Amino acid sequence: ETGVTQTPRHLVMGMTNKKSLKCEQHLGHNAMYWYKQSAKKPLELMFVYSLEERVENNSVPSRFSPECPNSSHLFLHLHTLQPEDSALYLCASSPGENYGYTFGSGTRLTVV
């Protein structure tokens, strides 16, 4: 248990489905992040929230929609995904600059 909890751990969804990934942290961190990890590629930053405001959106397709209702929770809403979106989706939080991240265990997403 790292202090950042992600659910579900595994998700299989069809291309026409709508699902949501959830991330929760009670570490008192101000910033939360969504990353995508695909085989043989570096971790790709998707979204950044700082103090519940989105501060970065790295040209992510609109079929991924983040939501940060409060400083402890972060969601990633998914709809009409493609098979190439299959990956490990990681949530992380950070207390500030130069402190590093605390990652969750990730959601292994498979789009069929």
Added chain:
Amino acid sequence: TQLLEQSPQFLSIQEGENLTVYCNSSSVFSSLQWYRQEPGEGPVLLVTVVTGGEVKKLKRLTFQFGDARKDSSLHITAAQPGDTGLYLCAGEGDSSASKIIFGSGTRLSIRP
């Protein structure tokens, strides 16, 4: 565009041997972090280095930040099977936490 290159990509050695993995960039970073990731889990922060030339030790692991803050190395002494995993370096480029970038990782396997 800032890039972090890690080498080697793969390393398989015998238990008890020493090893060094490298993280290099042409960009200057305000800090650099090392993480270890095991299968099915998120990366776990091992260390953050901030000052050029800084050396930090974590049991058998020694981390060094280059004098120019463009590169870093991780040295493991007397490797053990428990050291097996994916080692990731990540650089924080400026005052914004959203500028952290990750290398593609070194996959380390320690044979008993």
